[in-house]
Amino acid sequence: KxxxxxxxxxxxxxxxxxxxxxxxxxxxxxxxxxxxxxxxxxxxxxxxxxxxxxxxxxxxxxxxxxxxxxxxxxxxxxxxxxxxxxxxxxxxxxxxxxxxxxxxxxxxxxxxxxxxxxxxxxxxxxxxxxxxxxxxxxxxxxxxxxxxxxxxxxxxxxxxxxxxxxxxxxxxxxxxxxxxxxxxxxxxxxxxxxxxxxRPVSLRHAIATVVITGVVCGIVCLMMLAAAVYGCAYAAITAKYHREHLALVRQHGTPEEKEPFDSSLA
CATH class of the missing domain: 3.80.10.10 (Ribonuclease Inhibitor)
Incomplete structure (x- = not known):
């Protein structure tokens, strides 16, 4: 053994x-x-x-x-x-x-x-x-x-x-x-x-892509915001102008309506 x-x-x-x-x-x-x-x-x-x-x-x-x-x-x-x-x-x-x-x-x-x-x-x-x-x-x-x-x-x-x-x-x-x-x-x-x-090179590329994408998205968002503000301001100004013009028309009448009256006085 x-x-x-x-x-x-x-x-x-x-x-x-x-x-x-x-x-x-x-x-x-x-x-x-x-x-x-x-x-x-x-x-x-x-x-x-x-x-x-x-x-x-x-x-x-x-x-x-x-x-x-x-x-x-x-x-x-x-x-x-x-x-x-x-x-x-x-x-x-x-x-x-x-x-x-x-x-x-x-x-x-x-x-x-x-x-x-x-x-x-x-x-x-x-x-x-x-x-x-x-x-x-x-x-x-x-x-x-x-x-x-x-x-x-x-x-x-x-x-x-x-x-x-x-x-x-x-x-x-x-x-x-x-x-x-x-x-x-x-x-x-x-x-x-x-x-x-x-170390994988693709990691650095991925980080750079994320950063660039974030910057581009931020710029696009700012441009969209600026366009929206400009559009709202333009609409407000246009609406105000039309309201004032309509009020004057109702108060004094249009030039076509006044012309017969003025000619009759003459």
Whole structure:
């Protein structure tokens, strides 16, 4: 049930080396010289609950530890040389309760975004972890991965498990192409760096449009008000003039009415 292989000089593990230990529950591989863990290394260990890979020189972990490892509740990879970790590996361990990441040179770029999302979900479900602290790039050295805002990963694309992050602008699609190609290069970390999200130019245009529209509407309203005042004043003056003229006509009569009377006097 317990196998302790710690403090040896193991540098590699053959895939399936432990598959006949069907009742194994605890496997301790700490303080060795292991560099890689291959797929299916721990295949067919249905009762394995604790896997301790601490204090090795591991630089890469596989996408799966092997068939039948879904009952692992504790995983420790601290004190290694891991720069990233596949989210799909952690998702293949649904019964994890404790996972330890401390003292690895984590690269907090696009390649680790999936791990950030998984860790947030894991902690939300009540899991226990010692956290992930960045070693690179320099501006994030020593920072807790969970405290890095999502916006700084805006130009990243992630294809881990069933999660996909897409951006539709031409500038971001160009960034995604660089990120995709960089995953296959040896010195590609700089290409994976998340780029700050640019401030949309359309916002400034929108503000300018609103201001100009407000000014134009104000001028039109003033012109309409002036036209209304002028119209009212003109109507009042015209009405007053007609009233006075009508009063004079009623009082003295029209020139046509007076002319026969004046001629008769002559």
């Amino acid at each position: 317990i196998l302790d292989l710690s403090n040896n000089s193991l540098s590699s593990l053959t895939p399936g080396a432990f598959q006949k230990l069907r009742y194994l529950q605890v496997l301790n591989l700490t303080r060795n010289m292991i560099h890689y863990i291959e797929n299916k290394t721990f295949s067919f260990l249905p009762h394995l609950k604790e896997l301790d890979l601490s204090s090795n020189s591991i630089i890469r972990l596989p996408e799966t530890f092997g068939n039948g490892t879904g009952n692992i509740t504790l995983l420790s990879v601290k004190h290694n040389k891991l720069q990233k970790m596949e989210r799909v590996l952690l998702e293949s361990l649904p019964n994890l309760k404790v996972v330890l990441f401390k003292d690895n040179p984590w690269q907090c770029n696009c390649n680790i975004f999936g791990l950030k999302l998984w860790l947030e979900s894991f902690l939300y479900r009540g899991g226990i972890s010692d956290g992930i602290f960045c070693s690179a790039p320099g501006i994030r050295k020593g920072k807790d991965l969970l405290k890095i805002p999502y916006e700084l990963f805006g130009a990243c694309t992630l294809r881990t498990g069933h999660f996909h992050l897409h951006h539709h602008s031409s500038e971001q699609r160009s960034s995604l192409k660089h990120t995709h190609h960089s995953e296959h290069g040896e010195n590609s970390h700089s290409n994976c760096e998340p780029k700050p999200k640019p």
